[in-house]
Amino acid sequence: MYNASDLRKGLRLKIEGDPYIITEFNFVKPGKGQALYRCKLKNMINGSQFERTFRSVDSFDEADLQEKKMQFLYMEEGKYCFMDNNTYEQVFLTADQVGDAANFLLENLEAEILFFEDRALGISIPNFVDMVVKEAEPWAKGDSVTGNNKPVILETGYRIMVPAFVDEGDKIRVDTRTGEYLTRVKE
Amino acid sequence: MTEQLWKMVGKKASLRRRQSIVAAIRDFFHARDFLEVETPNRIPALAPEVHVDSFASGSWFLHPSPEVCMKRLLAAGYESLFQICKCYREGERGARHLPEFTLLEWYRAGADYTALMADCEHLLADTAHRLGLGRCFVYQGQAIDLELPWERITVDEAFRRYAGVIAEDALAADRFEEILVEEVEPHLGFGSPAFLCDYPLPLASLARKKNDNPQVAERFELYICGMELANGFSELTDPAEQRRRFQEAIEQRNRLGKAPSPMPEPFLDDLSRMPEAAGIALGLDRLVMVLTDAAVIDQVVAFTPEML
Numbered sequence: 001m002y003n004a005s006d007l008r009k010g011l012r013l014k015i016e017g018d019p020y021i022i023t024e025f026n027f028v029k030p031g032k033g034q035a036l037y038r039c040k041l042k043n044m045i046n047g048s049q050f051e052r053t054f055r056s057v058d059s060f061d062e063a064d065l066q067e068k069k070m071q072f073l074y075m076e077e078g079k080y081c082f083m084d085n086n087t088y089e090q091v092f093l094t095a096d097q098v099g100d101a102a103n104f105l106l107e108n109l110e111a112e113i114l115f116f117e118d119r120a121l122g123i124s125i126p127n128f129v130d131m132v133v134k135e136a137e138p139w140a141k142g143d144s145v146t147g148n149n150k151p152v153i154l155e156t157g158y159r160i161m162v163p164a165f166v167d168e169g170d171k172i173r174v175d176t177r178t179g180e181y182l183t184r185v186k187e
Numbered sequence: 188m189t190e191q192l193w194k195m196v197g198k199k200a201s202l203r204r205r206q207s208i209v210a211a212i213r214d215f216f217h218a219r220d221f222l223e224v225e226t227p228n229r230i231p232a233l234a235p236e237v238h239v240d241s242f243a244s245g246s247w248f249l250h251p252s253p254e255v256c257m258k259r260l261l262a263a264g265y266e267s268l269f270q271i272c273k274c275y276r277e278g279e280r281g282a283r284h285l286p287e288f289t290l291l292e293w294y295r296a297g298a299d300y301t302a303l304m305a306d307c308e309h310l311l312a313d314t315a316h317r318l319g320l321g322r323c324f325v326y327q328g329q330a331i332d333l334e335l336p337w338e339r340i341t342v343d344e345a346f347r348r349y350a351g352v353i354a355e356d357a358l359a360a361d362r363f364e365e366i367l368v369e370e371v372e373p374h375l376g377f378g379s380p381a382f383l384c385d386y387p388l389p390l391a392s393l394a395r396k397k398n399d400n401p402q403v404a405e406r407f408e409l410y411i412c413g414m415e416l417a418n419g420f421s422e423l424t425d426p427a428e429q430r431r432r433f434q435e436a437i438e439q440r441n442r443l444g445k446a447p448s449p450m451p452e453p454f455l456d457d458l459s460r461m462p463e464a465a466g467i468a469l470g471l472d473r474l475v476m477v478l479t480d481a482a483v484i485d486q487v488v489a490f491t492p493e494m495l
Contacts, residue, residue, distance in 0.1 A: 005278050027281030031418050034238050035362040
């Protein structure tokens with residue numbers, strides 16, 4: 001149970017059965033009047049947002065959210081399948097729920113799956129993932145139309161700009177937060 | 188350098204300006220023969236208020252405003268007083284709130300709240316002039332013209348005009364603050380500062396009833412660009428009536444499960460000797476915000492509680 005004085009940006013609440021995250025928060029208090037807690041909330045299931053002003057007498061349920069380590073198995077018909085290696089329990093996430101992380105989902109990649117009660121809501125993947133370059137144009141010396149960078153396609157189908165010296169079959173490290181190339185990885 | 192040190196470095200210009208503002212305020216009151224006082228920040232009993240929570244300090248309290256002691260000085264015959272001091276209110280933290288903040292409070296014996304409104308007008312004009320801002324300046328993209336007269340609008344009129352509701356009805360439905368904040372304040376003090384005047388009696392625990400309308404009290408708030416800067420009123424000087432209102436606040440705090448606030452007996456004793464007077468508290472940090480074009484209060488103080 002939370003009180004109004006616990007409210008802050010990032011806090012996750014359960015409202016009418018759904019999990020919400022506070023995306024904006026401001027404390028307001030007119031003169032010697034009651035304190036008001038103005039919040040913008042985002043539904044963690046469907047993304048819908050609303051604004052509401054709470055009072056100091058209001059109380060709130062915590063959203064029962066848990067993260068579980070699970071391994072990516074496969075994608076089928078737009079659904080992404082993950083498995084808990086301890087219990088062998090499997091869950092499916094939609095493309096919307098996976099979002100940009102889909103670009104970096106290698107088979108067997110370990111991800112954190114966010115659950116609300118028993119329902120999978122979202123995913124967070126490691127900040128750095130090593131991936132193999134599947135397709136790259138060979139490096140033509142002197143061809144520097146795009147500086148020293150060139151586009152390549154990684155094993156997940158993700159297109160990324162890399163330095164010209166990166167070849168097909170190389171392994172590179174990608175920052176999954178920015179989607180950008182970091183370095184070539186030698187094995 | 189740590190992030191916190193960088194934050195402090197970035198505040199140098201506004202802290203310098205804050206110093207100039209404080210100097211201008213002192214000169215303003217000294218020139219008008221006000222006595223600057225320092226009253227204790229730590230006192231055994233406060234004026235009980237339903238919605239002001241204080242920090243306990245041993246079995247005493249850190250004062251949420253210096254009013255109790257300053258009014259006792261009025262009762263002792265001091266006529267024009269001012270004080271710049273730290274005040275403390277638990278649980279108040281937001282873009283315009285700090286749990287430890289600075290108030291400028293002043294009192295005039297033999298005056299009513301209209302004299303304080305005139306003080307506000309002159310104080311702001313003088314201070315802005317001293318800073319080289321002139322009569323017109325900009326706060327957060329909004330032009331402010333200090334040219335007189337400033338708007339005076341009653342609570343009743345403001346609620347009707349901006350929210351289409353009767354203030355008493357809003358109060359009865361326990362929606363007064365919500366409507367004030369969401370629908371009324373966003374219209375107050377744009378173009379030039381404004382005074383919101385004549386509050387319903389239950390919202391003015393220490394203020395005198397208005398002679399020609401006993402439903403309201405002679406209380407006002409000063410607004411600039413929707414931000415409340417000061418709260419002033421004609422003082423209630425009837426100890427029996429004051430005790431009754433305090434008792435009500437004490438009982439309401441009990442009902443709400445809030446920390447008890449003892450009856451300030453020495454204050455009530457002295458109130459019978461207090462002359463007709465008017466007093467006002469102005470949020471110094473907020474005045475500095477307006478005069479340094481700061482969006483949040485964090486920018487005008489060296490430290491916020493999160494940095495400690």
